[in-house]
Amino acid sequence: MRRRDSLARIATAILGPDEEERVQGTQKQTVGISPFANKSTPAVFRTTAGLEPYAGPWTLTQMYHLLRRTTFGPSKAHVDTLKSIATPSDAVDLLLAPQADEPTQPLATSTSELVPVGSTWVNALYSNTTINPTGARITSLKAWWIGLIVNQGLSIREKLTLFWTDHFVTQMSTVNDPRYSYRYNALLRHNVLGNFKDMANAITQDGAMLIYLNGTNNVKTGPDENYGRELQELFTIGKGPLVGPGDYTNYTEADVKAAAHILTGWRKNQNVDTTIGTQTGYFDSTRHDTTDKTFSADYNNTIIKGGTDGQAELTAMLAMIFSQTDPDGVNKVARFISRKFYRWLVYYVIDANAEANVITPMANLISSNNFNVLPALSALLKSAHFFDPVNMGCFIKSPIDFIAALIRQFSIPIISTDVTKQYATWYTLAALTASMDQDIGEPPNVAGWQAYYQNPEYYELWINSDTLPKRRNLSDALIGNGYNTSGGKLQIDPIAFVKTLSDPTDPNVIVNEASQFLFAVTPTATQTAFLKETLLPGLPDYEWTTEWAAYLADPTNAAKLSAVKGKLQALLALLMEMPEYQLS
């Protein structure tokens, strides 16, 4: 895709905290932005805590916070596991531990396919003369991905997989060959805690990316600058303030051209339609510009020798980009990616303290570890800054966060015995997230979802008069009569949920534990009273105990079940309707 066609609003995500102004001349999209959203970033006091290790208590409050930010909503099982972990540091280590590669692959469930239902299509023929399975495979891929998210293990992997697809962006519909998109997805998932420089190298040669940003069309006779620009502007070093004609502080327009020349000759596999297992990029030296490439003063006038070894030139260019430092000595690329991690895992405002005491030391950890991101992420998640109470609950759930958390918090069962129905259910979830403005696998443009970069609204872009009622309608349906999918009904079992609490006979325990589990903020005393009144209107506590005991003694009695279930439904519906439920 032509990036200038799609990129209406480029953010200033890479700018410093004193530079966060909308780029002049960009068209602000107005549809879908609530009139109540930020007009400037909030100036509330935050914290002076930095990247130093957190030394405070390790209670449910911290466990929930850690799980909300690193997974898609805490599941009961994961909370229980964390309770057995002695320290937050150990818990973070567990979440960051290496994971075996995902054993599953997306399966065919459509009759418009070239492979049988239940078999994977990732290495199958693209199409034949009568069947084009592209649409069915995109559906399958999105469903599979949502399935991985809702069934995720106790690991940061799925959160970071989504993060990286919001960083090295491609769009499934633009790539238009789901086999490439699957490989792209698997590449990122495999490397979520890996080496950023290696990822940049690999993604440059990825088939999906070569299609998406036109690398496959980049030839010496007429270089296509699309990827060369985004590699610098959005993927690695970032665009700084315009300090001269065509000079974005960190690189110039001439550097965009030079990078494009370096990258000439990389192609997607042309035989992919008929050859199994070759959905990769490759280098065709006949299409490569073999002359020397000269970069600007922003890159210290570096000259990269031309030749027929495309990989060598790519490696040299990445080495150049990844070695640039700001005047304060901090590596530019490391700082750029640190800020993006921060906006995904902590908060959208990077104030002076966060810049100095979180972003800068993170960047130094990344560069001193040769761009392995694990040490920096580990330090961030173990930090006093991360666990500071002001950084809890300030994150508005993205649609994927919201929907996955609903499924996981309440352990809503999804059919697993019938692959067609299972994929249909998963795809329904994907369609729901799309209806709330986050279509998995389809970020709106090469800059990713605006909520992670668009100043000053950021996460508030997720919530407007269209999406908020959709969220509420979904939670109401799930706690009520259920949400019907072609794979079966999704429904919260309030009885099963309340049985996971420490003492379902005590209405105070129910209200307090449920609100702590579902809210990232502590309800006020008034709100707690409202919640209690919902569960037990106008009655003394022992009446709940009595009714609950009556149900337990005769659980098949419809009237007794109805008596307690209705009250629990009312309580949980209210909890999910409250604005506090939108926070993470």
Added chain:
Amino acid sequence: MNRREFITRAVPATTLPFLLNGYALKAYGSSPIIDALTSAAFSTNRIFVLVQLVGGNDGLNTVIPLDRYSSLSAARSNILIPSTKVLGLTAATGLHPAMTGLQSLYNNGQLLVIQSVSYPNPNFSHFRATDIWLTATDANVIGNTGWLGRYLDQDFPGYPGAYPTPAVPDPLALQISSVVTPGLQGPAISMGMAVTNPNATYFLPGGSDTPPATPAGHEIAFIRQVAQATQTYTTSIKTAASKGKNLSTLYPAAGQNSLADQLKIVAQLIAGGLQTRIYVVNIGGFDTHSAQVTATDTTLGAHATLLGKLSLGITAFEDDLRLLGAQDRVLGMTFSEFGRRIVSNASGGTDHGTAEPVIMFGSKVNAGIMGTSPVLPATPTVNDNIPLQYDFRSVYASILKDWFGASPTELQIAITGTITSPLTSSVVSSGAIAGVGSGGNQPKEYSLEQNYPNPFNPSTVIRYELPDGVNVRIDVYNSLGERVATLVDGPQGAGTHEVNFNGGSLASGMYLYRLKAGSYQETKRMLLLK
């Protein structure tokens, strides 16, 4: 009314989010009676206020059977109200001494007591019994919350659609409560809205305490603004709240009597012209298993306090409605999920029972006492309960029929189970029985109805009935007695007539309108609020 009309009328009610508290939620969501009430009410300006006494009210210490006093003494000596302290209504019946206000209403012909209301096979679970009352089913039938949803789903695919409309601008039912629940749960979508305080900045589920000055608080404030803006009836409710003013001085200070506070809001919204037909309010605490009276004085204690609040709340509300000129448009009813046991327990309280007195109030109520005092066993045991005299569904059916003029067809849809017929005598005084909307019947007597809306700005409708053809004149006077308009002057035929009055050129204030039809004269007040 044909089925299509019924459906049309029913829509607004169901699109409405009612705020039903935790109880009401599920129950109201499936409640045929609420549905029928709102549909039937749509064509009238009449309002029904349902007062729920949560916890199970001790009816025998509320409406005291003086003619059974010796049995009562034997059954509950430790909580017995001295007969000399009972507020007499009749020789046989009196009220708890805390309810002086309700005694006055009775003496003014504004109170109806219906004795021993219950249903066959009564349930002793608070939650289940509440559901039975609110879903109006037989006791062995679990109300299906999807009933309303399925109903809507058939006739209104694509709901929630485009309500409110100019013709139906306001919620048809509203609960003054803090709680939103999956109450009116349709097959795919829930409609819920709670208004604790229509003067508040936000009406939000769970209330609107000021969020903390933190990043999280910043986002809570933002989401609340969006949530508020997406609530369908925010504007009409806030507009009514800003226009409406309470006039009674009888209300206690805010925070002392939650029922009075809620009823005050109802009166405020009525005064502000909100065209809502059904209001639901509640007061909890009636689950008096122990210490319902003080040991030294059985006329005091927890139950006396509650009944005092009930009495004062209703009295202030009625006083307010009278001052607002809305008295004749409002009918109220109290109920509890069950009464309590005949025999008191040793801890100075009473356990869950069955039948209870239902109290209806309003200037148009057919005042009196319906039924006999509960029959009490000579030597009552802990297992004895009060036998029912009236099924609660008959009471509902009478409200629909007598107050809202519901047709037999509508009653059939609304009231289900083995008991569906109205009471044999009306709950509404003669002359007040609704004929509006039932069509075709010639009025039997002259009448001038309260204008509607009232208060108004700038126009309002005055309806009147003529049993014969006659010369008619309607004049409007200001508070100094000066005539400011003549709306009708000439011969008119028998039937129900309406005339519009536009006060656009007049100042805010109280106005009088007088109907002269032959020898019949009637004057009523109306309030122009600009």
